[in-house]
Amino acid sequence: MPASFGRYVRRRREALRQQDSAYSVRQLAQRIGVEPSYLSKVERDEEAPPSEEKIVRLAGELGEDPDVLLAMAGKVSSDLKRIILARPELFSTLIRQLKDLPDRAVSRVVREVRDGKW
Amino acid sequence: MPASFGRYVRRRREALRQQDSAYSVRQLAQRIGVEPSYLSKVERDEEAPPSEEKIVRLAGELGEDPDVLLAMAGKVSSDLKRIILARPELFSTLIRQLKDLPDRAVSRVVREVRDGKW
DNA sequence: TGGAGTGTGTAGTATACACTACACAGCATG
DNA sequence: CATGCTGTGTAGTGTATACTACACACTCCA
Numbered sequence: 063m064p065a066s067f068g069r070y071v072r073r074r075r076e077a078l079r080q081q082d083s084a085y086s087v088r089q090l091a092q093r094i095g096v097e098p099s100y101l102s103k104v105e106r107d108e109e110a111p112p113s114e115e116k117i118v119r120l121a122g123e124l125g126e127d128p129d130v131l132l133a134m135a136g137k138v139s140s141d142l143k144r145i146i147l148a149r150p151e152l153f154s155t156l157i158r159q160l161k162d163l164p165d166r167a168v169s170r171v172v173r174e175v176r177d178g179k180w
Numbered sequence: 181m182p183a184s185f186g187r188y189v190r191r192r193r194e195a196l197r198q199q200d201s202a203y204s205v206r207q208l209a210q211r212i213g214v215e216p217s218y219l220s221k222v223e224r225d226e227e228a229p230p231s232e233e234k235i236v237r238l239a240g241e242l243g244e245d246p247d248v249l250l251a252m253a254g255k256v257s258s259d260l261k262r263i264i265l266a267r268p269e270l271f272s273t274l275i276r277q278l279k280d281l282p283d284r285a286v287s288r289v290v291r292e293v294r295d296g297k298w
Numbered sequence: 299t300g301g302a303g304t305g306t307g308t309a310g311t312a313t314a315c316a317c318t319a320c321a322c323a324g325c326a327t328g
Numbered sequence: 329c330a331t332g333c334t335g336t337g338t339a340g341t342g343t344a345t346a347c348t349a350c351a352c353a354c355t356c357c358a
Contacts, residue, residue, distance in 0.1 A: 087335060097318055102336055113316060133268035138261050142272060145279045146260070150251035152286045153278075154260060157271070159293050161263045168270045171293060175277050205305060215348055220306055231346060 067134045068107035074124045075105070094119040111135035185252045186225035192242045193223070212237040229253035 079085040091101040094116050103109040111117060117135055121128040132139055146153040160168050197203040209219040212234050221227040229235060235253055239246040250257055264271040278286050 086333080088333080096316090098334095099319090099336060099338095100317065106336090108336095109317085110315075116316090127269060129268045129272040133265045136265065138256065138264050139272065142264070142275050143256050145275050146256050147251045147254065149283065149286070150247045151245060152283060152290065153275070154247040154257065156278075156286065156290050156293065157260050157263050159290065160271075160274075163293075165267065165270060168267070168274065171289065172270065172274050172277065175274065175281075175289065204303075206303075214346090216304095217306060217308095217349085218347065224306090226306095227347085228345075234346090 065134065066107050067111045067131075068105045068109075070134060071120065071124065071131075072105040074126065078124065090120075090123060093123055111137075114140060183252065184225050185229045185249075186223045188252055189238065189242070189249075190223040192244065196242065208238075208241060211241055229255075232258060 075085050075090060087102050088098045091098040096112065096116060100109065104112060114132065114137055117131050118128045121131040129139055193203050193208060205220050206216045209216040214230065214234060218227065222230060232250065232255055235249050236246045239249040247257055
């Protein structure tokens with residue numbers, strides 16, 4: 063099973079808290095715009111992960127990649143969705159083709175596209 | 181604006197209905213597993229599109245690409261989601277890179293990956 | 299002319315999502 | 329010893345999702 067969202071957030075927050083008292087549940091909750099008790103429950107996986115917007119803000123505060131944090135919450139960023147929805151046949155085919163390729167191969171595609179004259 | 185989900189389904193169903201009386205609201209609804217009145221409202225865009233499962237069955241009945249029909253409903257197939265969620269950094273980067281490339285270029289990537297020795 | 303099939307209107311429901319509001323106990327420190 | 333901060337428990341809320349159940353009017357045709 064993948065590391066749970068809440069557990070992961072709690073670890074990150076507590077790590078930052080060592081250096082910076084601004085990372086209490088209360089203060090962090092305030093900065094991302096939720097109630098402390100809610101964040102507390104989320105961190106203990108007693109509540110489901112919050113909305114995309116809050117997760118993105120959380121990622122910002124924790125210095126994490128929003129896409130990765132969203133993934134831990136089982137969500138795909140809505141901007142990625144929009145890209146796929148704009149050309150569903152193309153992207154569906156491509157993504158399914160890449161499904162079983164190793165990371166190295168996918169990375170290579172990423173690089174080729176970035177550098178390339180496609 | 182994109183063709184609405186309901187309108188599109190209705191057109192498809194009515195087209196098939198010309199040749200085959202099995203494409204009444206009632207019969208089609210039964211085959212996909214919903215109430216006729218619900219399908220009727222969906223087709224008139226009075227109700228939001230149904231769940232992924234029903235849309236996939238609908239696509240099957242109408243001879244449409246499930247991914248395309250799902251896209252019209254603003255949904256990304258859950259199996260695609262799972263693929264992305266398994267490797268969020270990689271797929272997020274790739275998809276964003278492909279965002280502004282023309283269809284031709286994306287198709288080319290699709291072909292290269294299909295044929296290629298990646 | 300009545301029985302089957304057509305689409306549709308009204309009303310209601312169960313579940314999930316994404317939270318808030320408030321209270322409370324424990325610790326620390328000035 | 330009280331003030332302030334820590335995390336957390338309980339209860340409730342508004343909105344969306346994804347439908348069902350039933351009834352009604354109309355048309356076709358045997």
